[in-house]
Amino acid sequence: MRPPLVGQRVPRVNDHGPLHGTGRYVDDIELPDMVHAAIVRSPVAHGQLTSFDAGVQGAGVTVLGPDQLRSHIRGDLPVLWTLGDQQQHATPVVDEHLRYVGQPVGVVIADSCYLAEDAIEAVELGIDELDPVVGLAEATAADSPLLYPELGSNVLATFEAGDTEAHTDAVFAGADRVFHTTLRIGRVHGLAIEARGIVAVPEPRGKLTIYTSTQTPHAVRDSVCEVLGLAQSAVRVIAPDVGGGFGLKDHIYEDEVMVAIAALERGRPVKWIEDRFESLLATTHARDEMHEVDVAVDDDGTLKGLRVRARRNVGARLAVFGGGPLFTALGVAPGPYRWEAVQCVGQLVATNTMSTGAYRGFGQTQAAFIRERAVDLVAAELGHDPVELRARNMIAPDELPYQMRTMIQFDNGDYEAALRRASALISEGPPPPDDGRARGVGYCSYVQMAGIGPSTLNELIGLSIGGFESATVRVEPDGSVRVATGVSPHGQGLETTIPQLVADELGVDLETIELIHGDTDTTPYSAYGTAASRSLAVGGGATVVATQRLADKIKTVAAEMLEASAADIELSDDRAKVVGTDVGVTIGEVARRAWQGFRLPEGTEPGLVASYSYDPLSATFSYATHACRVAVDTGTGEVRVEDYVVVHDCGKIVNPTIVEGQIHGGVAQGLGAALMEEVFYDDQGQPLSSTMLDYHVPASASMPDIRIEHMEIPSPFTPGGMKGMGEGGTNGAYAAVVNAVCAALPGVDWTELTTPLSPSRIWEAFHGQS
Amino acid sequence: MNERAVRLTVNGTDRDVIVEPRVLLSDTLRHQLGLTGTHVGCEQGACGACTVIIDGRAQRSCLVLTVQASDTSIETIEGVASDGVDHVVQVAMHEQHGLQCGFCTPGIVMSLVAAHRAGIDGATAKHEVLDGHLCRCTGYVNIRAAIDAAWEAAGGGR
Ligand code: FES
Ligand code: FES
Numbered sequence: 001m002r003p004p005l006v007g008q009r010v011p012r013v014n015d016h017g018p019l020h021g022t023g024r025y026v027d028d029i030e031l032p033d034m035v036h037a038a039i040v041r042s043p044v045a046h047g048q049l050t051s052f053d054a055g056v057q058g059a060g061v062t063v064l065g066p067d068q069l070r071s072h073i074r075g076d077l078p079v080l081w082t083l084g085d086q087q088q089h090a091t092p093v094v095d096e097h098l099r100y101v102g103q104p105v106g107v108v109i110a111d112s113c114y115l116a117e118d119a120i121e122a123v124e125l126g127i128d129e130l131d132p133v134v135g136l137a138e139a140t141a142a143d144s145p146l147l148y149p150e151l152g153s154n155v156l157a158t159f160e161a162g163d164t165e166a167h168t169d170a171v172f173a174g175a176d177r178v179f180h181t182t183l184r185i186g187r188v189h190g191l192a193i194e195a196r197g198i199v200a201v202p203e204p205r206g207k208l209t210i211y212t213s214t215q216t217p218h219a220v221r222d223s224v225c226e227v228l229g230l231a232q233s234a235v236r237v238i239a240p241d242v243g244g245g246f247g248l249k250d251h252i253y254e255d256e257v258m259v260a261i262a263a264l265e266r267g268r269p270v271k272w273i274e275d276r277f278e279s280l281l282a283t284t285h286a287r288d289e290m291h292e293v294d295v296a297v298d299d300d301g302t303l304k305g306l307r308v309r310a311r312r313n314v315g316a317r318l319a320v321f322g323g324g325p326l327f328t329a330l331g332v333a334p335g336p337y338r339w340e341a342v343q344c345v346g347q348l349v350a351t352n353t354m355s356t357g358a359y360r361g362f363g364q365t366q367a368a369f370i371r372e373r374a375v376d377l378v379a380a381e382l383g384h385d386p387v388e389l390r391a392r393n394m395i396a397p398d399e400l401p402y403q404m405r406t407m408i409q410f411d412n413g414d415y416e417a418a419l420r421r422a423s424a425l426i427s428e429g430p431p432p433p434d435d436g437r438a439r440g441v442g443y444c445s446y447v448q449m450a451g452i453g454p455s456t457l458n459e460l461i462g463l464s465i466g467g468f469e470s471a472t473v474r475v476e477p478d479g480s481v482r483v484a485t486g487v488s489p490h491g492q493g494l495e496t497t498i499p500q501l502v503a504d505e506l507g508v509d510l511e512t513i514e515l516i517h518g519d520t521d522t523t524p525y526s527a528y529g530t531a532a533s534r535s536l537a538v539g540g541g542a543t544v545v546a547t548q549r550l551a552d553k554i555k556t557v558a559a560e561m562l563e564a565s566a567a568d569i570e571l572s573d574d575r576a577k578v579v580g581t582d583v584g585v586t587i588g589e590v591a592r593r594a595w596q597g598f599r600l601p602e603g604t605e606p607g608l609v610a611s612y613s614y615d616p617l618s619a620t621f622s623y624a625t626h627a628c629r630v631a632v633d634t635g636t637g638e639v640r641v642e643d644y645v646v647v648h649d650c651g652k653i654v655n656p657t658i659v660e661g662q663i664h665g666g667v668a669q670g671l672g673a674a675l676m677e678e679v680f681y682d683d684q685g686q687p688l689s690s691t692m693l694d695y696h697v698p699a700s701a702s703m704p705d706i707r708i709e710h711m712e713i714p715s716p717f718t719p720g721g722m723k724g725m726g727e728g729g730t731n732g733a734y735a736a737v738v739n740a741v742c743a744a745l746p747g748v749d750w751t752e753l754t755t756p757l758s759p760s761r762i763w764e765a766f767h768g769q770s
Numbered sequence: 771m772n773e774r775a776v777r778l779t780v781n782g783t784d785r786d787v788i789v790e791p792r793v794l795l796s797d798t799l800r801h802q803l804g805l806t807g808t809h810v811g812c813e814q815g816a817c818g819a820c821t822v823i824i825d826g827r828a829q830r831s832c833l834v835l836t837v838q839a840s841d842t843s844i845e846t847i848e849g850v851a852s853d854g855v856d857h858v859v860q861v862a863m864h865e866q867h868g869l870q871c872g873f874c875t876p877g878i879v880m881s882l883v884a885a886h887r888a889g890i891d892g893a894t895a896k897h898e899v900l901d902g903h904l905c906r907c908t909g910y911v912n913i914r915a916a917i918d919a920a921w922e923a924a925g926g927g928r
Contacts, residue, residue, distance in 0.1 A: 015864045018872025019856070019879065021807020021848035028806035114792070193811040193819055193906050194873040243809070243873025244906050276812040491871030491907050657867045664909030665870060692816035692904070700900045700910035729909075 001572045005500040005510060006720075009657040013510070014495040023241045026197040026213045027273045034199070037262055037272035038116035039255045040065075040106035040123050041282065042098040045132035045352035045685025046145065049096040049105055055122030062109040062266055063123060064258065066094045069106070072261045074229030077254065081322035082462040084159030086348070087151060091317045093227055093254045098127065099147050099316035100354050101687055102281030107258040109270055132352035132685040136290050136313050139351045147316060147350040154350045156314060157323055161330040162342040162406045171305040171341035175296035178305075179378050183370050184754040187288035187313070187679040188672075189689075190359045191697055194243020195274040196283055198256045200263035207234045210260060212252070215245040215488055216529030219320075219465075220252045221520045227257055228264075239518035239529075242490030246669070247358030248283050249490075250531055251320035255282065280690045285679050286359030288313035289326065291370045295377075296341075301384045303393045305341040308333055308370060312356065314348045319357030323348040324463070328449070329363030334404045335371045336415040336447045336623060337393040342405035352685040360669055361730045362532060368446035369755075372735040376442075376742065377751065386743075387423045390445055391416050410447060410621045411723075413649050413713050419445050422625035422647040425707060429629060429643040437631040437640075442740025444732045447623040450650075450724025451537030451715070453616035468615035469534070470524035471543040473502060473550050475608040477595040479574070479588025481508060483547075484516040486526025487539035492726060493658040494535055498543055500654050501720060505547040506554070507571035508587055524611065533622065533724035536654060537715070542614035544719040550610035557608075558590050560601045620715045620723040624648030626667070626732030628704070630740040634766050637759030639675055639741055644704045646732065649711040651723030659725050660708050666729020667706055672698045673730075674737035675756050776840045780805065781849030789836045796820045796831040799846060807847035807876050811904070818903035821877035822846050828884035828899075830877075847876035850883055858920040859883050868916035870907035878903045878913060882920070892921030 017023030040063075042049070052065035076090035094105070106123065110116040131145040138144055139154040147154055162168075172178055198212040208230065214220050214237070221237040224230065242249065255272070263270040274283065289312045296305030312326040323346065330344035379386040394416045395402045403409045422443070432439050452458075453467025472484040483502055489495055499513035516522050528534060551571055558576035559566040562583060570579050577584030590608070593599070597606035629643040646663055653659050676696040680688035689695040714721025734755075741757050742750045748765045773788050780803060787802050794813070799805045799822065811819035813832045820832040823845040850857050859882045862868065869875040878900065885899045896917045900910065 011864060012867065015869060015872070018807075018869055018875040019847070019860045019863060020851060021805065021846065021876060023807070023872055025806075025809070025873065027800070027810070030801070030804070114790070191906060192871070192873075193817055193904060194809070194871070195811075242871065243811075244871040246906070276814055276816075493870070661867050661870060661908060661912060664911040665907045666909075668909035669906070691814045692812045693814060697904055697906060698909075699902075699904060700914065701897065703910045705914070706909070706911055 004504045006504050006654050008655065010496055010500055010510065010655055012493050012496045017241060025194060025241045025243055026199060026211050029199050029211055029240065031199065031201065031269040034269040034271055035109050035111060035266065036113040036116045037259045037270050038108045038113065038120050039104045039258065040108060040120055042101060042103040042105060044098055044127055044129055045101050046130040047098045047127040048130065049098055049125060050128055051126030052106060053124040055124055057119055057122060060111050061119045063106065063119065064262060064265060065106045066096060069094050069258055069261055072264060073227055075226045077223055077227060078320065079318045079322045080320055080464050081324040083323045083327050084157045086157035086322065088156055088318050093257045100352055101685055102278065102354060103316065104255040104258060107262050109262050109266055134351055134353060134681050134683055134685050136311050136349055139349050147352065156318060156348040156350050158345065158347050159327060161344040165343060168305055168307055168341040168343040172296040175304045176299045177297050179295050179381060180751065181293050181374055181377055182752045183291045183293060183373060185287045185289040185291065185366055185369065186755045187356065188286050188359065188677045189280060189679050189695055190246035190248040190286060191695065192244030192246055192248055195276060195279040196249065196253065197273040198259050199269060199271045200260040201269040202263050202267055208260065208264065209236045211238045211240055212256065213242045213249055214239045215249045215490060215531055217488055217518055217520050218486065218526050219529065223252045224257065224260060228260065236521045239488050245490050246360045247362065247531065250358050276692055277690050280695055281687050282354060284319050284357035285315065285354050286356050287366060288356050289366060293370050293374045295374045297378050299382065301382060301389045301392050303337050303339055306334060306339050308344040311347045311349050313351050313353065315351060315353045315355035317355055319355040321358050325358060325363035329367040331406045331408055332364050332447065332449055333367045333371055334406060335368065336395055336445050338395055339405055353681055360666065361727045364448050364727065365670065365731045365734050368444055368731050369735040369738065372444045372739060376739050386443055387419060390419055390443065394419065408449060409618065411618065411716055413621065413623050414711065415445060415447065415623055418623060418647040418649065418711060419625040421709060422627040422645050425645040425647065426627035426629060426643060432631065432642065437633050438744040439629060439631050440740045440744025441627060441629045442736045442738065442743055443625060443627050444735035444739065445625045446731050447621050448533065448728055448731050449619045450533035450622050451616055451620035451718060452532055452534055453538060453619060455615050465527035468613050469526055469539040469542045470611065470613040471539065471546045472524055472609065472611040473543065473546045475550065475587060475591045477592050479512065479586060479591050481506065481513040482516055483513060483543060484523045485539050485543060486524045487535040488518045488529035489535065490530065492530060492535060492662065493655065497536060497654045497658060498540060501540055501543055502547050505544065505551050506587065508574050533726040537620050537718050537722045537724040538614060538616055540722050541719045542612050545614055546610045546612035549612060550608065553608060553610065554587065554590050556601055556604055557594050558585055560599065561585050561590065561593060614719065617717045620651060620718055622648065622650040622723040622725060622728050624728055624732050626736040628736050628740050630737065630744055632741060632744045632762065637763030639757065639762065641671060641704045641737060645707045647709045647711065648728060649713050650725040650728065651713065651715040651718065652721030653710055653712055654722065656710060662725050663708055663729040664706055666727060667733040668698045668703050670730040670733025671702065671737050673756060674734050676758060678756050774837050776836055778839055779843040781845055787836065791835060791837050793836050794832055795834040795836045795839050798836040799831060805846050805848050809873050809876055811873065816904065817874065818881065819874050819877040821880045823880055823884050828881040847879060850879065857883055858923045859886060862916040862920035862923065866912050866916040866919055868908065868913040874903060874905040882917065886920065886924065892917055895921065
């Protein structure tokens with residue numbers, strides 16, 4: 001009997017494409033008669049579009065402006081999350097009120113993308129410019145220009161989490177000391193190396209097929225149907241190979257809808273591939289938040305109260321998940337510590353910039369950052385060791401399950417063990433060279449809400465989609481296995497890990513299992529696709545239960561064939577066998593019988609297929625402590641991250657190699673946001689970071705090797721025990737790296753801090769000290 | 771519109787194409803010759819995803835006009851494995867989990883294959899060649915492990 005595959009370092013099954021040029025990403029799709037689109041965009045940050053003139057165009061060019069587009073439009077794009085007093089619940093595809101540079105206002109179609117881009121040159125836009133507003137502070141000033149005059153304010157929503165003001169005041173009054181910090185979290189871009197793209201194909205009988213680089217094909221379909229007034233049964237959305245998502249590709253964008261309209265209008269397939277300039281302008285940005293944080297603490301280092309007042313620059317309009325990232329940040333802000341009071345207020349502020357939306361971590365990166373930065377400030381002020389201060393306040397294993405003051409309940413784990421081990425590992429690291437650089441060690445301990453659900457909770461918190469995932473597992477008549485999942489992998493390795501789960505339950509070889517994903521016609525419904533660290537926790541959970549049900553059926557049919565009792569049948573080595581004997585039949589023989597429908601046990605349906613929709617009993621909570629050592633050149637402000645350790649628990653680990661890969665990539669994104677990544681606008685709302693040479697993401701030289709230790713405490717909820725691991729690396733790295741820089745320069749007053757800590761910011765902070 | 775005939779030798783086969791002078795080599799390879807394994811991540815020369823080997827040297831095909839590549843010999847990701855045998859870099863990238871979404875991968879493989887053939891040592895490959903590429907998924911840790919493995923497998927490089 002082969003050992004279980006779950007827990008093994010099984011090599012990925014889908015590496016062949018990119019390594020040999022046989023992958024199929026959206027721009028690789030060529031169809032007969034296909035034409036190419038380019039998008040007409042607003043050149044101004046704020047204005048009113050008064051005219052749209054297609055200009056003189058050559059043969060074969062079609063230009064669709066606002067009026068032609070609108071003739072196809074029956075609805076708006078949804079905003080799925082409603083928070084506090086929020087009044088915006090949808091955004092129009094076409095809007096003559098121009099609110100950011102890059103806002104799409106029309107589409108051009110021609111025989112090649114070169115010709116389509118040429119044709120854009122002839123399009124004339126008439127615009128009455130309005131005063132733009134770019135920054136958070138300006139947008140909330142009394143005399144600010146308004147993006148939505150009808151709302152009377154640029155504040156689109158205010159919401160709260162945690163304790164009452166009165167209770168929090170009382171806790172603060174009873175504490176020995178109160179510390180304050182102002183944390184400005186820079187605007188970042190997820191910057192998947194494959195930008196967005198879509199091929200829209202009109203089909204007979206008014207149907208539409210869409211290939212698009214998306215994390216969430218079902219949600220794309222739902223939105224397209226809503227906007228174009230098409231039946232969901234008439235639209236098929238396919239995610240081919242997808243070159244990274246990170247939250248950017250969690251919905252359909254206005255420009256992509258315009259391409260779909262162009263396909264319907266022209267009656268031909270239309271392809272549009274976003275270029276990098278457009279991507280930096282008009283694919284959702286993230287974060288851009290200002291947090292005012294107060295911590296009440298006793299002199300002995302006991303944390304008592306946490307108060308957070310946060311504002312998020314949501315850009316020109318609410319993204320598909322609205323203020324979800326800030327709401328989530330506030331919900332998990334308390335982290336792994338006991339507090340007597342936690343009070344959070346969040347505000348969403350509109351400005352004339354691109355929307356900020358989901359990005360790996362979905363607010364939980366910011367939550368870890370503000371808390372862990374504040375905890376380090378407290379430790380420094382009180383003269384406590386930052387590890388001991390954390391340990392003293394951590395929720396102990398025997399206190400779990402534990403309800404935070406924001407009402408979210410943690411499941412299980414040992415937070416202090418992760419902290420202690422990370423601390424030991426970083427101090428065992430190679431000694432730093434004596435090179436005159438300033439050195440510091442930084443920590444971040446976080447608990448991440450993953451595997452989000454159940455559906456009833458989503459409804460309660462204003463999120464209008466359910467929290468379940470579904471799977472269908474089918475043994476074909478020859479014994480090979482197809483697993484259809486609603487989650488939609490694009491680098492996470494689910495093509496390997498989901499079959500690992502199935503292989504163990506059915507006792508079959510991995511090679512016989514094929515994962516079907518990313519196609520609304522062939523996969524079960526999923527409102528999320530792959531996002532929010534939930535694919536293996538929730539999608540995998542659904543797969544485990546569906547497979548167990550199928551295994552039961554195999555045993556029932558095999559028992560009839562073997563004249564044994566189903567309870568005595570075990571599945572292993574591609575066979576159904578009577579336990580303790582050599583008597584058995586192959587899975588293929590069972591499958592053939594089941595699909596023939598011959599001599600099945602009484603009450604057994606023909607066929608060999610099982611489906612299950614898993615609505616989680618609770619969210620799951622992965623956690624970790626990250627620790628790193630940095631070297632700062634105080635002469636230049638340059639930072640090198642020299643050593644990095646992660647001790648984490650993401651529940652049951654299906655494939656350690658893949659988990660480690662997720663951590664590596666997440667750490668790179670957290671490190672990038674800490675040190676170098678920043679989207680800039682000038683005060684007129686013109687983007688200043690519009691190439692990959694201006695928007696810096698980490699290259700290899702910036703990334704240390706990472707020492708990872710796994711703790712493995714299975715989730716008490718998920719079938720299979722997984723807790724989710726997609727975002728943890730980012731959640732830990734951002735705060736750990738910033739804390740390490742701050743620790744390296746203890747003479748600097750860090751109570752006001754802006755990220756990224758670029759060389760110029762560090763240099764200024766260091767040389768402005770004293 | 772002012773088109774030119776250009777001969778390219780691609781993966782050992784002569785290919786004649788007619789292109790406008792402004793057409794990028796990356797577009798000709800992908801959309802005229804159907805070699806979509808070469809990826810385009812920026813067209814700004816920054817990401818390296820579009821890297822191919824031109825007359826033995828790794829170059830960014832988004833920074834080369836097709837007409838400039840006239841009469842050169844070009845190798846793309848489709849041509850790296852010979853007779854069904856993968857190059858040690860391909861093997862190592864798979865075994866060390868050096869790719870996730872795979873979008874940056876072809877460019878990185880082409881740069882490393884060129885470096886490996888040129889006898890560049892592993893440390894330089896790791897610290898200089900790889901640094902010319904951007905990957906948003908892997909954090910580079912396992913790509914560096916793949917470089918170690920590939921150079922070790924070949925006895926320190928040929
Ligand atoms: S596509 Fe050529 S360098 Fe990015
Ligand atoms: S593997 Fe996704 S960008 Fe490198």
